[in-house]
Amino acid sequence: MIEFSFAIILENLLLATRWTILLSLIAFVSGGLVGLLVLFGRVSKHEVLRLLTAGYIEFFQGTPLLMQLFLLFFGIALFGVEVSPWVAAWLALTFWTSAFLSEIWRGCVESVPRGQWEASGTLAMTYLEQMRYVILPQAMRIAVAPTVGFSVQVIKGTALASIIGFVELTKAGTMLNNATFRPFLVYSLVALIYFCLCFPLSWCSKRLEARLNVAR
Amino acid sequence: MTYQMSFGDLLPYWDVLARGLLYTIILTVVSTVTGLAVGTAGAWARSFGPKWAGYAVGAYVELIRNTPFIVQLFFVFFGLPAIGVKMTESEAAFLAMVINLGAYSTEIIRAGIQAVPKGHLEAAASLAMSRLETFRYVVLKQAFMKVYPALSSQIVIVMLGSAVVSQISAEDLTYAANFVQSRNFRAFEVYLVAALLYLLLAIAMRALLRGIGRALFPKA
Amino acid sequence: MSLVDIQDVRKSFGPLEVLKGVSIEIGRGDVAAIIGRSGSGKSTLLRCINGLEEFQSGAISVDGMMVGKTDLRTLRRHVGMVFQQFNLFPHLTAGENVMLAPTVVAKLQKGEARDRAAALLEKVGLAGKFDAYPSQLSGGQQQRVAIARALAMEPTVLLCDEITSALDPELVNEVLRVVEQLASEGMTLILVTHEMRFARDVGTKLIFMHQGRVHEEGAPKTLFAHPQTPELAQFVTGAH
Numbered sequence: 001m002i003e004f005s006f007a008i009i010l011e012n013l014l015l016a017t018r019w020t021i022l023l024s025l026i027a028f029v030s031g032g033l034v035g036l037l038v039l040f041g042r043v044s045k046h047e048v049l050r051l052l053t054a055g056y057i058e059f060f061q062g063t064p065l066l067m068q069l070f071l072l073f074f075g076i077a078l079f080g081v082e083v084s085p086w087v088a089a090w091l092a093l094t095f096w097t098s099a100f101l102s103e104i105w106r107g108c109v110e111s112v113p114r115g116q117w118e119a120s121g122t123l124a125m126t127y128l129e130q131m132r133y134v135i136l137p138q139a140m141r142i143a144v145a146p147t148v149g150f151s152v153q154v155i156k157g158t159a160l161a162s163i164i165g166f167v168e169l170t171k172a173g174t175m176l177n178n179a180t181f182r183p184f185l186v187y188s189l190v191a192l193i194y195f196c197l198c199f200p201l202s203w204c205s206k207r208l209e210a211r212l213n214v215a216r
Numbered sequence: 217m218t219y220q221m222s223f224g225d226l227l228p229y230w231d232v233l234a235r236g237l238l239y240t241i242i243l244t245v246v247s248t249v250t251g252l253a254v255g256t257a258g259a260w261a262r263s264f265g266p267k268w269a270g271y272a273v274g275a276y277v278e279l280i281r282n283t284p285f286i287v288q289l290f291f292v293f294f295g296l297p298a299i300g301v302k303m304t305e306s307e308a309a310f311l312a313m314v315i316n317l318g319a320y321s322t323e324i325i326r327a328g329i330q331a332v333p334k335g336h337l338e339a340a341a342s343l344a345m346s347r348l349e350t351f352r353y354v355v356l357k358q359a360f361m362k363v364y365p366a367l368s369s370q371i372v373i374v375m376l377g378s379a380v381v382s383q384i385s386a387e388d389l390t391y392a393a394n395f396v397q398s399r400n401f402r403a404f405e406v407y408l409v410a411a412l413l414y415l416l417l418a419i420a421m422r423a424l425l426r427g428i429g430r431a432l433f434p435k436a
Numbered sequence: 437m438s439l440v441d442i443q444d445v446r447k448s449f450g451p452l453e454v455l456k457g458v459s460i461e462i463g464r465g466d467v468a469a470i471i472g473r474s475g476s477g478k479s480t481l482l483r484c485i486n487g488l489e490e491f492q493s494g495a496i497s498v499d500g501m502m503v504g505k506t507d508l509r510t511l512r513r514h515v516g517m518v519f520q521q522f523n524l525f526p527h528l529t530a531g532e533n534v535m536l537a538p539t540v541v542a543k544l545q546k547g548e549a550r551d552r553a554a555a556l557l558e559k560v561g562l563a564g565k566f567d568a569y570p571s572q573l574s575g576g577q578q579q580r581v582a583i584a585r586a587l588a589m590e591p592t593v594l595l596c597d598e599i600t601s602a603l604d605p606e607l608v609n610e611v612l613r614v615v616e617q618l619a620s621e622g623m624t625l626i627l628v629t630h631e632m633r634f635a636r637d638v639g640t641k642l643i644f645m646h647q648g649r650v651h652e653e654g655a656p657k658t659l660f661a662h663p664q665t666p667e668l669a670q671f672v673t674g675a676h
Contacts, residue, residue: 059411060419062372063380066390067411074403152282159284163383170287181296191283191291198282224571324668338488339582343537343589353540358528433527434569 004180010189016172017193023168023214024155024197027090031097031154032147038070038102043109045127049083053102060099067161068092073164104146108139145212152198159194169193217242223405229396236392237413243388244375244421247313251374253366256315256356262322263329273322273339280319288312293384309381309388317374324366328359353394361433368425372418379414389413419426439464439624440485440593445494446478454480454532455491456648462593462641467498467619467628469635469656472645478628481645482595485626486515499592512543516591520598522578524570530581531559531566533589542589558586560614576607580614587618594618596627612638632672634658644668 041053060068073088112135120134162171173190177183224231258277261269280288293308303311332355335393340350360367382391393410397403438461447455455475462468470478483489485496487508496503500510524533534553538544538639542550557566560580570578579599586594596615600608612631616638619625629635635642635656642656652659652668663669 059415062376062415063411064376064390064414066379066382067414070393070407071404071411074397074407078404096358156282156284159286160380162286162400163380170290171283173287174290177294182298183290184296184298187287187291187295191279191287194283195279199278202278202282222485268504333521333523334525335521339486339517339519339525339585341508342486342512342517343585344509344541345537346509349540353536354525358525361527365455 003192004182006185009176009180009182009186013169013172013175013186013189013193016167017168017197019168020155020158020170020194021197022091023086023093023161023166023198024036024151027093027097027158028154030090030094031102034094034098035101035105038098039105039109040131042102042106057099057103060096061103063098065092065157066163068096069160069164085161085164085166088164089158089166093154093161096157097150100150100153101147104150105130105139105143108143108146110136111142112138122175135142142212145205145208148201148208148209152201152205156194220355221405222402223409225400225402226396226405226409229400232392232396233389233410233413234388235388236410237417239387239392240378240389240414241417243309243313243378243381243386244371247310247378248371248374249315250314251317252309252321255325258318259325259329259359260351262326264347271380277319277322280316285316285377286383288316289380289384296378305381305384305386308384309378309386312381313374314379316377317370320370321367321373324363324370325359327366328361328363329355331362332358357433364429364433368422369431371425372421375421376414376418384415422423437464438462439499440626441497442481442485443495443496445481445484445491445496447477447484447489447491450511455484455618456647458495458645458650460643460650460653462626463622464624466624466641467639468585468626468641468643469639470626470643470645471630471632471635471671472651476645477482477648478645479597480518481581482597482628484625485593485595486517487514487516507646509541510601513589514592515595516586516589516593517595518582518597518599519584520601522570522575522582522602524578524585526570529567529569530562530573530584533581534585537585538588552588553584555585559587559617560584561610567665574607575603576610579611583614583618592629593624593626596625596629598628598630600629600631632660644671646671 038053038056041049042057044050069088069092072092073083073085074081076088096200116134116138117130120130125133158168159170161168165171167175169190173186177186180186249405253432256341258273260275265273289308289312293303293305296303307421336354337350340354345353378388378434381388385391389410393406397406400406438595440460440462441667442458442460445455445458446453458477458481460468469480472478474615480489484491484540485498485503490504498511498515501514503511510583524530525536528536531550531553534556535546535549538552539546554563554566557563560582560583562577565573565577565581570581573581583599591674599615600611603611609632612634615625615627627635627639642654642659643650644652644659646667652663652665659668660672663672
């Protein structure tokens with residue numbers, strides 16, 4: 001039997017944290033990109049597009065992330081494609097993130113006064129030009145704080161990838177616990193590492209929001 | 217693609233899923249009520265309590281908000297017994313949910329308390345009301361009124377997050393779905409049905425919470 | 437002996453001294469109108485009387501109770517206050533606003549408190565508004581509810597802090613009429629006000645504050661007709 005010292009436990013957890021960070025980053029970026037597409041659909045002039053994206057958002061905000069993970073993991077396999085936990089986690093987190101970010105951003109877009117749409121419309125701008133040059137630049141300023149805040153949810157969301165067997169921080173914790181039988185220590189450390197990842201982002205988000213409120 | 221969907225294979229297991237759904241509903245209701253009580257106490261401590269209590273609650277809130285629920289659950293279920301606090305799967309699930317919602321609702325209710333105009337506190341003081349009476353009769357309901365929508369969506373989020381309690385074998389809807397798919401090997405169908413049940417539950421909860429809100433806060 | 441006795445009260449906010457030794461005596465049944473420019477310290481003085489503000493030196497006594505020594509709750513049961521911004525509790529109906537302190541603080545039975553609230557609302561001319569929420573009432577109606585709420589504790593003295601300043605001009609009179617009625621019933625009133633005509637016609641005592649001091653005081657009609665200092669003269673003419 002191998003002796004697991006505190007240092008070895010911590011080292012293994014930190015090594016696994018790389019995967020938590022990597023998955024979070026990738027899911028956040030791809031979720032943001034998909035979210036932008038969903039946002040355009042959600043605020044577009046086409047009713048069908050609006051309804052479709054509304055349904056998409058409702059589904060991914062109204063079901064547990066864990067279910068989405070299972071559905072992708074087992075669902076893709078039905079097509080005869082071998083899907084790795086890594087890909088399933090990435091896809092599920094992307095969809096889930098996009099649903100939340102698009103709603104957050106829609107709130108920001110809608111907080112831009114109507115007059116801005118009308119003014120840019122009278123300048124003969126197309127819908128995309130209005131978005132690109134007039135609405136989004138204003139909405140983005142308001143969107144920074146809640147977007148940074150949501151990144152915390154993404155990091156925490158990656159912990160669920162452990163359930164379908166992706167070895168990130170939480171899974172590493174479970175494995176180390178099985179090997180060492182020191183659950184109190186292991187899960188305290190796991191929680192602490194998550195805290196160190198998330199707290200700075202939460203703090204940033206709060207500061208950004210406070211600054212924006214002062215500026216207004 | 218050769219796979220044929222078959223939801224018929226789920227029918228023999230409908231009672232398993234129904235029991236799982238019921239478990240999820242009960243767990244959500246019980247931990248929501250308790251969690252809101254914790255949140256109210258926490259918000260009081262943060263806003264009106266002694267300094268040390270405010271800091272302690274602040275640390276609790278940040279710790280919970282910045283760690284995943286599944287880790288909190290594992291800590292409660294696996295970690296606490298190691299230091300002598302033993303509990304069943306259901307108790308651990310309940311406790312973890314209360315701790316989680318308690319932290320979020322503390323922060324939400326506190327925001328509501330801060331939004332109560334200072335003049336209302338002065339008016340209550342001028343009517344010879346004590347700090348506790350002021351909190352109980354003047355501040356609390358106003359604060360809840362102001363943050364009720366945020367509180368409602370947090371409750372739905374906690375319900376959806378409860379799917380994770382299946383991982384410590386608490387017998388909720390997700391646990392039931394896991395069980396069924398292990399028997400009939402219809403994983404996709406089972407999880408799709410379970411997901412839709414969660415979706416219906418979320419929609420029903422939102423409607424119910426709206427109704428409760430209208431009853432509690434008429435003409436707000 | 438005077439009912440409210442203010443002796444050499446000094447009060448600072450940080451380095452800024454807002455009350456520089458104020459002494460006033462107000463007798464039972466007096467209607468004392470405190471006037472002066474904004475920043476003259478008149479609202480601060482009023483808030484010192486029921487302990488909303490602490491003062492650094494001097495003494496205030498109300499009906500024999502020393503402010504700062506007497507338990508605040510005891511003091512405030514005898515000193516009512518009405519605010520510029522009404523401060524009605526928005527989650528309670530007009531009637532519930534009036535009933536709250538009698539039931540919670542004075543431990544009155546619900547039914548008794550309800551009767552009292554109904555009677556007081558009738559007195560301020562809002563008999564039909566018992567179940568209305570503040571958001572459904574006009575500013576003048578809200579302020580009259582606030583007066584009823586303060587009266588429900590049967591105070592010995594009522595403090596009114598610019599209670600018509602937040603009202604639209606056409607609503608001012610309905611509130612002033614209620615105050616005038618209270619005065620005629622012998623209620624002791626201390627009002628910080630900008631309503632000069634009201635101060636002159638209803639007031640029994642006028643106090644002109646200037647730069648944290650009582651600059652002039654006396655009978656309202658005399659002071660308005662013959663101001664002794666250029667500051668009051670200028671204030672009176674400027675106010676019209």
